[in-house]
Amino acid sequence: SQQGEEDPQALSIQEGENATMNCSYKTSINNLQWYRQNSGRGLVHLILIRSNEREKHSGRLRVTLDTSKKSSSLLITASRAADTASYFCATDEGDSSYKLIFGSGTRLLVRP
Amino acid sequence: DVKVTQSSRYLVKRTGEKVFLECVQDMDHENMFWYRQDPGLGLRLIYFSYDVKMKEKGDIPEGYSVSREKKERFSLILESASTNQTSMYLCASRLYLNQGYEQYFGPGTRLTVT
Numbered sequence: 001s002q003q004g005e006e007d008p009q010a011l012s013i014q015e016g017e018n019a020t021m022n023c024s025y026k027t028s029i030n031n032l033q034w035y036r037q038n039s040g041r042g043l044v045h046l047i048l049i050r051s052n053e054r055e056k057h058s059g060r061l062r063v064t065l066d067t068s069k070k071s072s073s074l075l076i077t078a079s080r081a082a083d084t085a086s087y088f089c090a091t092d093e094g095d096s097s098y099k100l101i102f103g104s105g106t107r108l109l110v111r112p
Numbered sequence: 113d114v115k116v117t118q119s120s121r122y123l124v125k126r127t128g129e130k131v132f133l134e135c136v137q138d139m140d141h142e143n144m145f146w147y148r149q150d151p152g153l154g155l156r157l158i159y160f161s162y163d164v165k166m167k168e169k170g171d172i173p174e175g176y177s178v179s180r181e182k183k184e185r186f187s188l189i190l191e192s193a194s195t196n197q198t199s200m201y202l203c204a205s206r207l208y209l210n211q212g213y214e215q216y217f218g219p220g221t222r223l224t225v226t
Contacts, residue, residue: 001115033214037143042202042217043155088154100215102147104154 021106023089116218131190135203144186145205187225
């Protein structure tokens with residue numbers, strides 16, 4: 001079963017707006033990661049947040065983690081057309097740190 | 113920068129053929145992974161290797177095997193390709209078998225089996 005589930009499945013916004021994507025998971029985790037995938041390419045790591053952290057920033061990215069709700073959000077501020085991509089959250093399985101479980105992703109379209 | 117390369121971007125094979133997908137990483141990473149990605153299903157782990165000559169089955173190993181003879185190279189083998197193995201295949205590597213290390217992905221191989 002999917003550990004991470006992203007919401008929404010697809011998002012279309014205007015350039016300059018903020019984009020928020022959510023991820024829910026089922027079991028306890030050690031950390032949660034967000035990845036980005038441009039069409040037909042490999043995934044690129046964006047940010048990692050550990051289970052004892054609540055918020056993390058990297059440039060225009062802001063990630064929050066709520067372990068009580070088993071959810072995370074990725075906020076991209078001041079979006080650009082170049083942010084158009086699919087975004088995936090990935091979690092480990094608590095005591096099984098080798099394995100990342102990826103959700104099915106959110107497809108973000110930023111209209112110029 | 114970590115670089116993960118895959119031998120082909122696009123590959124077309126016939127049903128029953130033996131298919132080799134090669135992955136090479138240049139940063140001395142311990143762990144390497146093979147995933148397949150299908151629409152609506154996200155990434156699913158096929159096999160991973162935590163060291164040379166070591167391998168572990170992932171979630172969907174059936175119909176696949178792997179080989180890791182050298183640290184930098186991890187090969188995925190389709191013993192007898194079938195049409196349901198048409199997919200995007202992604203290789204990834206990671207520094208250590210430990211918490212919190214991100215995976216670095218190759219560009220992917222889009223395999224079509226006819």
